[in-house]
Amino acid sequence: MKHSFKIPCSTEHLKDARRFLNEVLSKYNLGDVNQSALVLAVDEVCANVIIHSCNLNPNMEIELNVGFEDRVLIFEIIDEGVASGFDISSYRGPDIDKLIKTGKKGGVGIMLVRKIMDKIEMDSQNGKNICRLYKNL
Amino acid sequence: MVNIDTKIDADILTLIVVGEVDASSSINLDNAISKAINEGHKKILIDGKGMSYISSAGLGVFMSYLQDFDKNNIKMALYGLNEKVLNVFKILGLDQLINIAESESEAKVLMND
Numbered sequence: 001m002k003h004s005f006k007i008p009c010s011t012e013h014l015k016d017a018r019r020f021l022n023e024v025l026s027k028y029n030l031g032d033v034n035q036s037a038l039v040l041a042v043d044e045v046c047a048n049v050i051i052h053s054c055n056l057n058p059n060m061e062i063e064l065n066v067g068f069e070d071r072v073l074i075f076e077i078i079d080e081g082v083a084s085g086f087d088i089s090s091y092r093g094p095d096i097d098k099l100i101k102t103g104k105k106g107g108v109g110i111m112l113v114r115k116i117m118d119k120i121e122m123d124s125q126n127g128k129n130i131c132r133l134y135k136n137l
Numbered sequence: 138m139v140n141i142d143t144k145i146d147a148d149i150l151t152l153i154v155v156g157e158v159d160a161s162s163s164i165n166l167d168n169a170i171s172k173a174i175n176e177g178h179k180k181i182l183i184d185g186k187g188m189s190y191i192s193s194a195g196l197g198v199f200m201s202y203l204q205d206f207d208k209n210n211i212k213m214a215l216y217g218l219n220e221k222v223l224n225v226f227k228i229l230g231l232d233q234l235i236n237i238a239e240s241e242s243e244a245k246v247l248m249n250d
């Protein structure tokens with residue numbers, strides 16, 4: 001079973017993506033905290049794509065797919081923005097203490113994704129960037 | 138969407154955060170904390186009872202002020218977070234770096250430490 005949803009590349013639409021994800025995930029009885037963490041991880045990737053790959057261009061879209069196979073939830077986040085070459089599947093993220101010293105506001109989104117999900121894959125084909133997040137249930 | 142009201146009780150300023158703090162709305166939280174610092178408040182409480190969601194953008198706002206708080210002798214504590222929101226802080230261990238209390242009275246005790 002695959003569920004799909006599209007949002008324009010604007011951070012104002014992240015809440016719509018979260019609503020879609022919460023609706024889909026509510027069927028899996030994951031518990032409030034776990035469900036919310038999965039929604040957060042997808043939200044973080046979407047925010048990253050909107051800001052860095054699509055440059056906040058609301059004329060572009062992000063496609064979200066959620067599937068479930070062999071007790072693994074698979075989330076796909078697909079965009080047609082500039083593939084920045086930034087590979088979140090290998091990104092480790094900075095040290096939290098160092099981040100605090102610099103006073104910067106960004107930097108922990110992908111760390112959250114890595115902590116929450118079991119596997120992250122990046123793929124580019126036909127001008128599309130595909131990020132796949134896997135969560136074993 | 139997030140809405141932030143303020144309450145002043147003696148020398149404590151409380152920011153009452155209601156709604157979702159995400160990449161779109163975290164700027165409002167940022168502005169509210171920045172204003173509180175600029176106004177010279179030394180004791181800042183964040184009432185998170187109505188905070189239904191926080192993403193890294195919101196965490197980043199709190200993290201970015203920790204040094205300012207330290208430098209300017211400002212005490213800050215959050216309280217009333219629901220389990221889902223508290224979990225987001227815990228995933229990265231930020232509950233060890235940021236004062237998080239269960240209740241308003243507990244948070245006020247932290248203001249006097």
